[in-house]
Amino acid sequence: MKNQNAPAEGVVGHTPLTVVLVLAVIAGWAVWWVVRYLRADAMTRQSIRQAVRVRWGWKRLAPMLKLSATDKTPTALATLANTNGKPIKPRVLIPALKVTHDAFGVIARAQCLPSVGLEQFQKAAPHLADAWRCTRVAVTQDQPGQVVIRGVRLDPLKFPTEHLPTGDVPDETARWDLGVDEYAQPVSVNLTQVPGVTVAGLPGFGKTSLVNRLLSDWAPSSAVQFACADGKVSAAYEGDYADWVQRMFAFVGDDLEEANKLFRHLVELRRARSASVRSVLGVKSMWDVGPSDRWPLVVLIIDEAHTYFRDHKGSDPKTKKLAALAAENARLVEDLVKKGRSVGLLVILTTQKSTGDAIPTFIRDVCPVGLSFAQKTAEAAVAALGEEIREWPDANPINLQDPTYVGVASMNHQSQPGFTRIRTPYVADADAARIAVQTASLTADPYALLEAVLGPRLGDLDLTKTDTEAA
Incomplete structure (x- = not known):
């Protein structure tokens, strides 16, 4: 007779193997977790422990902060299981939370619920900071139906950082990577279609290092050419840009007459480009096709x-x-x-106080991007960032005078309201010099490049008409 218990015995026979596999997976995960924990630095270990506490305490904390929703409609399964006719208890829904960590704190992604969305999470941010033992918590929209909760246990602005330029051609020519914000998140600014940038701040607080990073990151691209007027020095071999002169098609010091010649040369380039952009590129604006070797983005740095x-x-x-x-x-x-702007010229002006006597207001007020390192007076802060900075006292650069904040600047970010503070990295002189040497062969005068494209036609351009055209 056939044994009817054979299938059951087969299942039972495989049970120990299944248990062993499950235990092996759990043991492997535990070993991986312990190894990762032991190999982490002290700051990251604290963040790992913090992330564990956040996960374990979320289901209890969320209802306390009104970050839960009550669903009074019974599920189909609950309705079928209700045989005694008693009312079915409503369900309390808790937003699903996924938590990761870094050296400064935790990053949590939460799924929104009806009546529990971005606004509710932002209102709860101060209480989340207390519960998670964070210095500050920020909530932003990641994608529809999901928010990102960034909690920092340590203030990223107080930790100096360094940037090691790779020498690689940047993926995006006009994107300026600035550093990290007060939540340790990368900050960049898109300078496409931007005619000017102003950078202000007390001496020694990071203005030159900020520009140094732009040069280090953009120099490997032949689609960018640089010129500089440095008001701190008299000769090219002096000052902060001595190594960079070989990657610049023009450089002048504090001589006003020499600077005048450089500015006049660039205005002639602007006029020639305005008159020929359609015939050469086939578009009204260079940005419709982007910078190229023959029509590069021209960056003029005016320091001091x-x-x-x-x-x-x-x-x-x-x-x-x-x-x-x-x-x-x-x-x-x-x-x-x-x-x-439309023909690919970008002017970066740096000064200590960007008041009207330092940068004329008819220039300063046209520059849409402004940054300011530490300032001594409210007047200087307003001149650098506008009247709105008075409404954001935490981001006011007059609070950055402590030596701890050397390298920290305030700016009006393009992608979010108000102002944010950023920690800009230090670029070592040796690294900047290395990039300058590696990329020196890419240097070319943009006017000569345009002459090579147009040939005899350059002399036939009517440059007077372009003086009244606003790009």
Whole structure:
């Protein structure tokens, strides 16, 4: 007779093997988790423990903070199982939470529920910070129906960082990677279609290092060419840009007459590009096709900009000449900022105080991107970032004067309201010099490149008509 218990015995026979496999998987996961924990640094270990506490305490914490929803409609299964006719208890729904960690804290992604969305999570942020033992918590929309909760246990702004340039061609020519914000999240600004950037701040707080990173990251691209007017030095071998001169098609020091020649040359380039952009690129704006080797993005760095625009007072011939040069310099740079955007000219102006006497307001107010490192006065902060900075006292650069905040700047971010503070990294001089040497062969005068494209036609361009065209 056939044994009817054979299938059951087969299942029972396989049970120990299944149990062994399950236990092996659990043991492997535990070993992997322990190894990862032991190999982490002290800060990351704290974050790992913090992430575990967040996961374990979420189901209890969420209802306490009104981050739960009550579902009074019984499920089909609950209805079928209800045989005694008593009312079915409503279900309490808790948003699903996935938690990861880094050295500074935790990053949690939560699924929204009816009546529990972005607004409710943002209102609960201060209480989440207390419960999770965080310095601050921010809630943003990740995608429809999901929010990201970023909690930092340590203030990322207080930890200096360094940037090691790779020498690789950037994926996006006009994207400027600035550093990390107060939640340790990467911050970048898209300079496509941006005519000008202003950078202000006290000496020694990070302005030059900020520009140094842009040069280090963008120099490997032949679709970008640089020129510089450095008001701190008199000769190219001096100052912060001495190594970078070999990657610049033009460089001038604090001589106003030499600066005037450079600005005039760039205005002539702007006029020639405005007159020929359609015939060469087939579009009205260079940004419709992007920078290229033959039509590169031209970045003009004007460091200590007040040197070139300061109003000189006096009646002697020398002072009058300086005053005339400063006024013309301002007019020429205004032309570049107001009319150079669509043909691929970007002006970056740095100064200690971007008040009207340092950067004329008709230039400063046209620059849509502004950053400020530490400032001593509210007037300087407003000049750098606008009147709205008064409404954001936590981000005001007058609070950044402590040496701990060297390298920290405030800015009006493009993708979010208000102001944010960012920690910009330090770029070592040796690394900057390495990139400058590696990329020196890519240097070319954009005007000469345009001459090579147009040939004899360049002399036939009517450059006077473009003076009234705002790019």
